[in-house]
Ligand SMILES: Nc1ncnc2c1ncn2[C@@H]1O[C@H](COP(=O)(O)OP(=O)(O)O)[C@@H](O)[C@H]1O
């Protein structure tokens with residue numbers, strides 16, 4: 001029996017603008033993520049990583065190609081059932097939380113939206129699971145640190161009990177010390193809840209920590225799909241990947 | 254919230270004091286002697302100084318101010334030099350009429366402005382947005398007294414549908430809630446509504462456009478929320494700022510309708526003010542300006558408190 005794929009993306013092209021102003025942010029991207037797998041998208045800023053995630057999440061209407069989630073093809077519109085299964089965590093925890101909702105409201109709204117019951121107990125447990133504790137329950141985003149906000153954003157994504165998380169640079173807006181905490185939290189959550197991750201990062205170290213495989217992107221195209229092993233050993237085939245590795249090593253020193 | 258309210262109320266006191274001093278001095282430093290307007294041209298020096306003493310104008314300024322304030326807090330704003338009637342009665346009657354006009358204009362302008370602004374913010378950079386922007390620029394830039402005159406020519410002179418003068422039949426200034434009186438309100442209220450439609454539409458467009466591009470809105474969609482519910486969230490986030498703009502607009506509508514009230518002979522505070530100025534009616538002028546200024550202060554206070562009540566990011570201590 002073969003392992004089924006949680007996500008398949010084939011010849012995905014995403015564009016912004018139309019006519020002469022059209023620019024393709026993603027060009028014929030193809031990759032797949034096994035169920036329970038963790039897949040990275042790496043590349044420099046502007047290479048189209050976030051756009052792929054947003055296209056999967058149904059936040060960009062202008063795309064062509066094929067995308068399937070758990071074997072089901074995705075159309076223009078996403079059903080509520082889709083969002084029950086697939087959730088997204090955004091890069092900037094300052095901008096991505098509703099400024100006028102308490103943590104409690106954010107989470108209960110997400111749960112109600114997907115018809116969950118026993119919300120009170122669920123919220124308490126969820127806050128424990130993301131390492132916040134119930135003391136944070138009635139706070140507003142502006143009363144939280146960056147790391148705490150990102151924990152809330154992760155809790156919000158987990159609230160409908162999804163199977164797949166789309167993570168858009170979940171740590172890049174945070175201090176280095178906080179980054180490691182969040183990465184460990186994400187690793188733990190994935191193990192405990194058997195989640196599938198698609199994670200965007202421009203940081204090879206972050207991808208190496210959390211992913212098994214990664215696509216290397218350059219100017220909207222996937223130039224190479226590599227295993228994390230080969231990233232570690234340097235057994236990559238593309239010059240561009242080598243260049244990324246070299247600059248990552250240089251900045252680590 | 255209660256301590257915040259108290260603190261804001263206490264802060265109003267120095268502002269009100271400043272406003273009263275400025276109102277008092279403003280009239281003192283204005284050129285011309287108010288008495289010359291009501292005295293016979295051939296009045297003797299003795300008659301003039303007797304009159305001056307009767308109105309308290311012979312005392313030093315600080316004393317005049319103290320007397321003025323002392324009377325003021327008892328509700329006595331002096332007597333109009335021109336008509337001899339109590340200023341308080343004149344001003345409050347006029348302010349009521351102005352308030353009626355301002356609130357009617359706001360009732361017309363705010364829903365239209367909000368609707369147009371939201372539409373433009375949502376359909377940013379396509380023809381709907383351009384059309385709304387054009388309308389709001391036109392609304393803000395067309396001189397409204399000119400528009401008033403045009404409306405009078407069309408609806409009163411040519412079509413004969415609506416009256417153009419006063420607040421009621423036969424120039425009555427006693428307002429009543431019936432069609433005979435309300436007909437008089439329509440043209441001035443519509444004219445006055447045009448500028449705030451433009452301003453509110455532009456504000457809401459910028460707000461909605463800005464909020465719609467923020468990540469938390471994307472996050473709401475990604476949470477699986479329907480478009481209508483997301484827009485409800487956007488609207489609530491825009492509400493705090495939109496509210497403050499509209500509150501201040503209401504203040505402007507009340508004080509800034511001098512031209513409209515003059516065009517339509519509307520017996521409001523603006524009309525009263527222009528009469529007071531032309532007749533050099535010093536007590537009336539002081540009283541009118543003071544009431545309008547204090548109204549502005551109160552409006553600011555209400556807006557601030559309302560904003561703090563709906564936006565948790567604003568400190569309430
Ligand atoms: N909403 C948008 N409208 C127009 N262009 C966009 C939009 N979002 C992203 N782009 C463009 O698409 C390209 C890829 O952006 P993005 O996916 O955010 O890159 P990355 O996440 O890899 O930094 C960039 O050139 C960016 O300017």
Ligand SMILES: [Mg+2]
Pocket residue numbers: 046049050051169
């Ligand atoms: Mg990005």
